[in-house]
Amino acid sequence: MYNWRKMTEEQQDEVLKSRQGNKIAWHSPPNGYTKTWYHISAACFEHKNIIGSSAERMVDFENKLRIKLSSVSESIISWCIMPNHYHILIQAMNISACKKELGKLHGSTSFLWNKEDNIQGRKCWHRCLAKKIKSEEHLFATINYIHNNPVKHKYVSKWQDWTFSSAKNYLDDVGFEHAKKMWLEYPVLNMGNGWDDYE
DSSP: OOOGGGGGGGHHHHHHHHHHTTTTTTTTTTTOOOOOOOOEEEGGGGGGGGGOOOOHHHEEEHHHHHHHHHHTTTTEEEEEEEESEEEEEEHHHHHHHHHHHOOOOHHHHEEEEEETTTTTOOOOOEEEEEEEOHHHHHHHHHHHHHHHHHHHSSSSSSSSOOBBBSHHHHHHHHHHHHHHHHHHHSOOOTTTTTTTOHH
16 A cells, blocks of 8 residues: 555555546545445444443444454454444445344343443444445545544544544545545435434
8 A cells, every 4th residue: 555645745646546537535445445345333222321321331342343353354444433433434245244242242232331340231222234335436435434523523622533433544645635625526415314313
């Protein structure tokens, strides 16, 4: 993978033109937009802050989620762990295997957290959705949506201030100006409205 931030403006333009001409995504995902990508979202039951009962729990869950999905997906491009839900964007050949691993993760974390919180039998998870990415525009809007989630929910005012996400790595990789450009070109609009409403 090229090192975008060390390139001159002319080199960046050349790479972008080449990637656009070959219908390859401008930055990440690895290997271009050639395999199937999924935006996976899951919420805690009744949107309770079960994941976010402590920073340690959030760090532990973030690590477990990435390890689980790394074992059954081709790559992970972005993620964000919130106190009561999470988002992760993966490239996967077999989404059924990914869902199976997530089911195991949700089961094991429910058991562990209920033991830690001394609330046996509590339902920790309500819903898990895997939405197939339909286009390059959808892909980049999803990256923006995931990284902006802590700002949307008013936990922080800047992406990079949220510890439990890939936003800081993304900004370090592509730079602020390019991230801003991508934000304007691929707005999130109404993405996510209603997906996690409690029924």
